[in-house]
Amino acid sequence: MLIRVEPDTKESQTTTEPEITIRVAEELLMFLPAVRRAPVNRVACDGTSTLGHLVESLGVPLPEAGPMTVGGEPAGPSTRPGPGDEVRVAAVPRPQAVPLEPGQVAPRFLLDVHLGTLARRMRLLGLDTAYHNDMDDPALVVQANEERRVLLTQDRGLLRRRALWFGAYVRGSRPDDQLRDLLDRFAPVQRPWTRCTACNGELVPVAKEEIENALQAGTRRSYDVYGRCSDCGKIYWRGAHGDHLERIVREARAYAAASEPAAGTASGTAAGTASGAGR
Structure with a gap:
């Protein structure tokens, strides 16, 4: 499916097609192509595309998208925005939590x-x-x-x-x-x-x-x-x-x-390094 994506310009505001407004966090603008690298983009609404598809059509990989909302309400990638909806896409919160197994202290x-x-x-x-x-x-x-x-x-x-x-x-x-x-x-x-x-x-x-x-x-x-x-x-x-x-x-x-001043690090006891490591 092809999705027409337009930056938020005066020219794009004159269209009569149903549209969705997508506001992208500044940290995610690096993923957008230069021709539409703007914090606000308007995309055509076909009534069937999911939020995840729309976000990735802009250029943002879903693993880099943080909390998303549609019309101010939390939304997931499977949500289908409707005509006139405003979507907001935040960056992944840092530090990012990763599911750990019992006894595992780091990803x-x-x-x-x-x-x-x-x-x-x-x-x-x-x-x-x-x-x-x-x-x-x-x-x-x-x-x-x-x-x-x-x-x-x-x-x-x-x-x-x-x-x-x-x-x-x-x-x-x-x-x-x-x-x-x-x-x-x-x-x-x-x-x-x-x-x-x-x-x-x-x-x-x-x-x-x-x-x-x-x-x-x-x-x-x-x-x-x-x-x-x-x-x-x-x-x-x-x-x-x-x-x-x-x-x-x-x-x-x-x-x-x-x-993160409150988070300590653990040091090991094994002997150190061989030449060439870490270069």
């Missing part, structure tokens, strides 16, 4: 193929973050649904897939900005230095004597505290990139504390 995440650096940084903070650099869209949706992971992406089409249980658009082009957006949106509990940045497995402390044969001589002389991934066996220590990774962790925890 689990799955990132698409374009967010590899963000995935490593999230793992550095101890967030359960699945990532594959070769997974197509249908497979991402299947894994997100089966493992109840929030799918993070910058692919608007992926967010429009009806089968997806929970998705979110990542704002920003730089990893620093993307990470701040993630922390602002979900306010997850952080447990830095507790996950493998390579595979997402949990890190456990390991005695130097157990692994010294796998270490280079310079590493054995310089470091005494190590961790090992319980899944892939990768060995971690505070290596050459330690200062860089410490900065990422420090800034992430400071940002979370400033955004």
Whole structure:
């Protein structure tokens, strides 16, 4: 079904066709095409289109739409607005609640193929973050649904897939900005230095004597505290990139504390980082 969408201009006000007025929150204007990137749009009313269809026809993926109203009354995506109705579409409230299973303290995440650096940084903070650099869209949706992971992406089409249980658009082009957006949106509990940045497995402390044969001589002389991934066996220590990774962790925890002073973060006890993580 094609829906004619017109910005709120004097010219559009002269039409005699039944119309619906849609007011979109400023935070959502980025999703609208430039030709109709205005907070108020008028769309033709055919009497059959649902609110969800109308909102996505404007360009806003439904996972990015927050509370919606029709004529001042709360409305869901299946509501069918009528002629003359005014629709308001708010942004998703932040922090956004995610259904958690018993014993789960933070959401689990799955990132698409374009967010590899963000995935490593999230793992550095101890967030359960699945990532594959070769997974197509249908497979991402299947894994997100089966493992109840929030799918993070910058692919608007992926967010429009009806089968997806929970998705979110990542704002920003730089990893620093993307990470701040993630922390602002979900306010997850952080447990830095507790996950493998390579595979997402949990890190456990390991005695130097157990692994010294796998270490280079310079590493054995310089470091005494190590961790090992319980899944892939990768060995971690505070290596050459330690200062860089410490900065990422420090800034992430400071940002979370400033955004939500009452929400604490939990730190882990496994040994820290390998060179190359988080870059």
